[in-house]
Amino acid sequence: MINRRRFIKNSAMGIGSIAIASHCPQVLMASSNSKTLKKPLGFQVWTIKDQLIKDFSGTLKMMASLGYQSVEMCSPPGYESSGFRPLMKIKASEMKKIVNDAGLILESTHYGMDELRKNLNERIDFALESGQKQMICSSFGLPKNATISDWLKAADELNEIGAKTKNSGIQTGFHNHHTEFSEINGQLIYDVLMGHFDEQAVKMQFQVAVISIGYKAATYFEKYPGRFISAHLADWSLTNNKQVALGKGIVDWKEFFAAAEKCGISNYFVEMDPDTFKDSANYILKI
Secondary structure, three states: OOOHHHHHHOOOOOHHHOOOOOOOHHHHHHOOOOOOOOOOEEEEOHHHHHHHHHOHHHHHHHHHHOOOOEEEEEOOOOOHHHOOHHHHHOOHHHHHHHHHHOOOEEEEEEEOHHHHHHOHHHHHHHHHHOOOOEEEEOOOOOOOOOOHHHHHHHHHHHHHHHHHHHHOOOEEEEEOOHHHHOEEOOEEHHHHHHHHOOOOOEEEEEEHHHHHHOOOHHHHHHHOOOOEEEEEEOEEEOOOOEEEOOOOOOOOHHHHHHHHHHOOOOEEEEOOOHHHHHHHHHHHHHO
8 A cells, every 4th residue: 555654664865855946936936837737736744744844944945946836734733643743833823924935825734533523623723823725634544444334434523524614614625545445345435435425514635646556536536526625646657666756657647637627626735755846846837
């Protein structure tokens, strides 16, 4: 199973290998003239979390210098055990300012299901104050032997959470991993969830990395129009059987963006090995 932990663990190069260019927000925003990508190109912080935690502002500016225009955070309290504890001291308004000063926007953050259950009102307040428009449940955290009933119970909980965030002007989303593209008693978990989520309360964030096990994002965008708000971008080489920079693998990106635009996706976040960020941005911003 390819997941975000393997992405960072298997990285051949650290983020320090990426050259840090001079930063100019005006130039960066003007550079998003891709005919294919009609939204700001963003990145997810998970794979560069160690550098981000050590130097929050500097790492954001470095990513902006590569052409990225938005960032998707991981909730510091929810990801405390994964090393995000130092960022918990940053207030929401301060976080927004640091992100904006780096030339980026912050509209989306990943939250753990447990923190949404226990501290939803606090997380909504933080999201509103920091300018977020989307609160993404990164995982239900279910065990490997979870039943369809377990998945549906968690989906019901997220429906309730989504209704509450929507009343505050924030859209709840759900992020898939490879797990959701496995079957239980002949039923694909992802399709079961799509049939159970409240279409208005819970939108989807598609993890393009599932192309490595044969599932294409564009297929699902067309199958479930209007159900997606964002996507995590990744590419895959069948020849080398590994993750590669965007444009060097098997994903048809023009087909992807055409389908994504039709179904209403508003945010795109690259989430791959650190050494692929530069080439990925160069490719996407030029096609």
